[in-house]
Amino acid sequence: MISRSVVRIIALILVCETVSLATAYHGPEQARFIMPPTGRTTASGTASNVYNASEIQPLHLSSIGSTKFTTLSHPGFPNTRIRVKKTDFCDSTVNVYTGYLDVDAGAKHMFFYFFESRRSPETDDVMMWINGGPGCSSATGLLMELGPCNIDMQNLSSNGTVWNPYSWNSEANIFFLDQPVGVGFSYADYGETVETTEDAAKNVHAFISIFFDTFTQFSGRPFHLSGESYGGRYLPVFASEIYDQNQIALREGRSAINLQSVLIGNGITDISTLYQGRYEVECGTASLPVPFQSISTCVRMKTALPRCQKAMRETCIDQFDSINCRAAVNFCDSELSTAMYATGRNVYDISKPCEGELCYKEIGAIKAYLNLAETQELLGVKTPYDFAACSGDVGQNFDAHMDKWAVHTQDYVANLLDRGVRILIYAGTYDWRCNHIANKLWVDKLEWSGQAAYAAEEWRDWTAEGHKAGEVKETPLLTFATIREAGHMMKSFAMVSRWLARGHL
Numbered sequence: 001m002i003s004r005s006v007v008r009i010i011a012l013i014l015v016c017e018t019v020s021l022a023t024a025y026h027g028p029e030q031a032r033f034i035m036p037p038t039g040r041t042t043a044s045g046t047a048s049n050v051y052n053a054s055e056i057q058p059l060h061l062s063s064i065g066s067t068k069f070t071t072l073s074h075p076g077f078p079n080t081r082i083r084v085k086k087t088d089f090c091d092s093t094v095n096v097y098t099g100y101l102d103v104d105a106g107a108k109h110m111f112f113y114f115f116e117s118r119r120s121p122e123t124d125d126v127m128m129w130i131n132g133g134p135g136c137s138s139a140t141g142l143l144m145e146l147g148p149c150n151i152d153m154q155n156l157s158s159n160g161t162v163w164n165p166y167s168w169n170s171e172a173n174i175f176f177l178d179q180p181v182g183v184g185f186s187y188a189d190y191g192e193t194v195e196t197t198e199d200a201a202k203n204v205h206a207f208i209s210i211f212f213d214t215f216t217q218f219s220g221r222p223f224h225l226s227g228e229s230y231g232g233r234y235l236p237v238f239a240s241e242i243y244d245q246n247q248i249a250l251r252e253g254r255s256a257i258n259l260q261s262v263l264i265g266n267g268i269t270d271i272s273t274l275y276q277g278r279y280e281v282e283c284g285t286a287s288l289p290v291p292f293q294s295i296s297t298c299v300r301m302k303t304a305l306p307r308c309q310k311a312m313r314e315t316c317i318d319q320f321d322s323i324n325c326r327a328a329v330n331f332c333d334s335e336l337s338t339a340m341y342a343t344g345r346n347v348y349d350i351s352k353p354c355e356g357e358l359c360y361k362e363i364g365a366i367k368a369y370l371n372l373a374e375t376q377e378l379l380g381v382k383t384p385y386d387f388a389a390c391s392g393d394v395g396q397n398f399d400a401h402m403d404k405w406a407v408h409t410q411d412y413v414a415n416l417l418d419r420g421v422r423i424l425i426y427a428g429t430y431d432w433r434c435n436h437i438a439n440k441l442w443v444d445k446l447e448w449s450g451q452a453a454y455a456a457e458e459w460r461d462w463t464a465e466g467h468k469a470g471e472v473k474e475t476p477l478l479t480f481a482t483i484r485e486a487g488h489m490m491k492s493f494a495m496v497s498r499w500l501a502r503g504h505l
Helices: 002-014 139-146 197-214 231-251 271-283 295-317 322-336 338-342 361-370 373-379 392-400 409-418 436-444 451-456 494-502
Strands: 047-050 069-073 081-087 096-103 108-115 126-130 149-151 161-163 173-177 223-229 259-267 349-353 422-428 460-464 467-474 478-483
Touching: 069 197, 081 197, 096 197, 108 197, 126 139, 126 197, 126 231, 139 149, 139 173, 139 361, 149 361, 197 231, 223 231, 231 259, 231 409, 259 436, 271 295, 271 322, 271 338, 271 436, 295 322, 295 338, 322 338, 361 373, 409 422, 422 436, 436 451, 436 478
Parallel strands: 047 069, 126 173, 126 223, 223 259, 259 422, 422 478
Antiparallel strands: 069 081, 081 096, 096 108, 108 173, 149 161, 460 467, 467 478
16 A cells, blocks of 8 residues: 555646646757767767767657767756666666766766656656765665665566566656765766755756756656655755756746656755654654653653754754754754664664664665676666765765755745745655654744645545555645655655646645
């Protein structure tokens, strides 16, 4: 039931509200290309066909070959290009493409996977999925949650993966992007880094712009940004960068990206409610009928919570002070997070024990599979590093800037809503890290033009296959939904399917 429950959230977003600005998404400037002599070598040492900005020649994605990369440039992004090739990876029922976005004159390389829709690739919407961390690869979402295939944990297949009938590409064309550089198969040539979400947003916008302007079969299609965990920080910023750049493009008579919505699963967005939510999951009945944390620990946490919230409000939220905010976060983590790790439970799914890297045995299997030479050859991977599910270096770089704490990410959400971009926040009730209570609390107090209308709505059950799948509260622009007995990493197909199809649950 839970796996089907998120193809219904995907369908909630794709078909809802055809854009009123449809004509605005077909500006005069398309990506321009010429074909130079074949066999040219890219910065990564891979032979490719190279197209550059010399004459207008939009491409159809089906023209991309599988033997070598085709390299695409765009006049609007002179220091950026995309290398892409067709592959037989993962889903044999659709066309699959992988490649790199090369930014900063080719010094940084961001890896992506693209799967056409199983239903109608010529008409279905386009989505992008990004995992969180910061520093974690979207291959986790692909091979463990919502992708066309999942890692084979029972040795049932000959190629290391098994078919996922509940993949989100059942109803949408979908990207999985490893970003920023240093994550997954993404890398930099000379140690370059991206260390804040706002900087990362520029690269994501460039990637999406080049893709839509190059492969005009997708021009004007509704586009949806989706992700989980630190995606609650990433996605509102990325969507805001796309929206703002769209306004510039339209004023200049250029094409714009048809951004329709943002889907955030078990995200961290407004930091002010995080620790209260964690207390409720451990010491209340928000997730389980009987609290699982010890009474003595709950008493200590309850005592520390007001001090934690006060320090956070004064030094991180009302007026950010990096030194004092860091001290507040350290106190809150020590008093309100440490005890959870001592229980041995999976912090992403409190109904399970913590087993393996990131508390899942699947993570180790994914890492081993993606480090196979034959897998990397199939994908066209060219990276000097072994694949890792999460990069400690990237996480530390973002933490050094206090990226999660220094900016009010919820204000990005409010501004997107006020400009008509739909937002879906969903959370599994068994997650502890970015739990449903913390998410409900910040959504309830979000300051935007529709705040009163959202507050006036009633909570109601939503169902999948005749069974209660969770609870939902929604307005035409903002939806918050819980998914019963689901953890941080989930498939949730039924919910997403309904979101894409109708825009509501």
